Amino acid sequence: MSAKEAKPTLGGARIKTRKRNIAVPLDPASFADAVIQIFIDASEEDASLVENLDAAVKVLETSDLDFSRYGDTLFEVIFTGGRLSTGQEKDTGGLKLDHSILSEEANRTSLKPFFESIQQILRRRPFLIKNIENVLRRLLQQLEHYTTEQQDKLAVATSLTFAMKLGLPPENVFLVLINDVMVAKGTSLHFMTSFMKDFLSDASLDELMILLKRGRVDDLMAFFPIQKRDSENVATHFKENGLKAIADHEESKRNDSRLKDLGVTLxxxxxxxxxxxxxxxxxxxxxxxxxLPDSDLVQLLWFSIMEAVQWGGKNQQQTTNAALRQVKAWAKLLGGFTTSGRLELELMNTIQVFCYEDNKLMKTFPDIIRLLYDQDVLDEATVLTWHKKGSHVKGRGEFLKAMEPFVKWLDEAEEEESEEEG
Structure with missing residues (x-):
């Protein structure tokens, strides 16, 4: 009787399934309750909000809670006092905090302690920045479901996230507000108005505009309902809400655009x-x-005249001749808008800076000024004022020295006139 044949076996090592690769179901409700309980246990009746928040953060720092998995839930609790749901009116159940960002007053004094606590949390766990971004985006996406007062609280909260440099990318926050429904209802405009008012309470207009540009929402007209997107409505809205600086800035931007278009035509x-x-x-x-402002027009006219020059010369004299021919041909155009000593001085300084920044015209400046004087565009008094105290800082020393012969001639002519009159 023959021996049984051995059954074939698979070669290679057996791979065991590692338990840590098995997904564990998420339980944000339990995590939220645990965080809320920490805040409750750390609070004392006779302590201030700052002291209670600080005590709770210290406990959080030493806890073994899974922040990497439930980071969003942590900030939902800090912002709303519980878990965040879809729509403000829906209750997710579970424990609730008495003190949260949405339960305090809509001002920096009331809300700043929460962000100081968030800063402490981020120092130990900087990876949670992404979770703040997630929660703030969701809150802003649901903005229309909140009361006006709650929207103001979120506006101040958003302002503080940037004022205190928590590290959120502005474009990931602000762009959710460019929503057709929220814009049409005026919700986005109300939020942005409250946000800008708070941000400007401790920052400059330039800092605000840089932030909005980074957030790709520097075109503020996009927040206005379509039927109100005109310069008059924009100016009125911001002035009525105590943001005249914003209204002036928007008007300046529109003027820049109009001047640019006019420059192309010129x-x-x-x-x-x-x-x-x-x-x-x-x-x-x-x-x-x-x-359009007179001073801006004077500058625009000069730059337009110079931009139209055919610079074909290969040496200094040819360049000078081309510039002087152009100035003489269009002196009447300049004279039509330099209707006061102030505007004449504006023209002189515009030419000074232009010649300073274009090296080939540095030595041509006195000839241009003399020509404009001869063409009755510049008055004698304006030239003398420029030389004594009105010149621009750029190239001042060199230009003042270059103008000395002409200024001396003007002074002597003035003295002769005085003697003749006497």
Whole structure:
């Protein structure tokens, strides 16, 4: 009788399933209750909010709670006093905190202690920044479900996250507000208005605009309902809400855009040889239509005239001749808008900076000024004022020295006139 044949076996090592690879069901409710209980246990009746929050954070730092898995839930508790649900009116059950960001008053004094506590938490667990971002985004996405007062609290809270430099990417926060429904209802505009008012309480306008630009929401008109997206509504809204600086900034931006468009038209007209009188009429019309500042127009005219120059020269003299020909040809255009000593001085300083920044025209500055004087664009008194106390800081020493012969000639001419009159 033959022996039984051995059954075939699989070769290689047996791989055991590691238990740590088995997913454990999430239990945010239990985590939320544990965090809330820590805050409750750490609180004392005779202690201040700051002291109670500080005590609770110290316990959190030494706890073995799974923050990496339930980071969102931690900040839901800090912001709302419990777990965050879809829609403000729905109750998720479980324990609730008496003190949270949404339960305090809508001002920095009341809410700052919570963010000082968040800073302490982040020092030990910086990876939780992403969880703050997640929760704040969800809160802002649900903004229309909150009362006006709660929206103001979230606006102050958002302001503090950036003012205290918690590290949130602005674009991941603000862009959720560009929502058709919330914009149409005015919810987004109300939030942004409250946010900007609070942020400007401790920061400059430039800092705010840099933040909004990083957040890709620096076009504030996008927050206005479509039927209210015009300059008058924008200015009125911000002025009525104590944000005149914002209203002025928005008007300045619109002026910059209008001036840019006008500049393109001017360069084309000058290059094509449009009669100066026709261009003067166009500029005056645009000035009246858009309420453009005189000083900005003077600068724009100079840059437009120079941009239209055909710089074909290969040496200094050819460059100088090209510049002087252009200035002489369009002096009447400049003269049409330098209607006061202040605007004449503005023109002189614009030319000074222009020549300073374009090295090939440094030595041409006195010739340009003399030509504009001869063409009755610049007055004698303006030139003397510029030389004594009105020059721009850029290249001042060199330009003042270069102008000395002309200024001396003006002084002598003035003395001769005085003697003749006497």
């Amino acid at each position: 360069v084309e007209g000058i290059s094509e040889g449009t009669p100066p009188a026709q261009i003067i009429s166009l500029v005056k019309s645009k000035k009246k239509e858009n309420n």
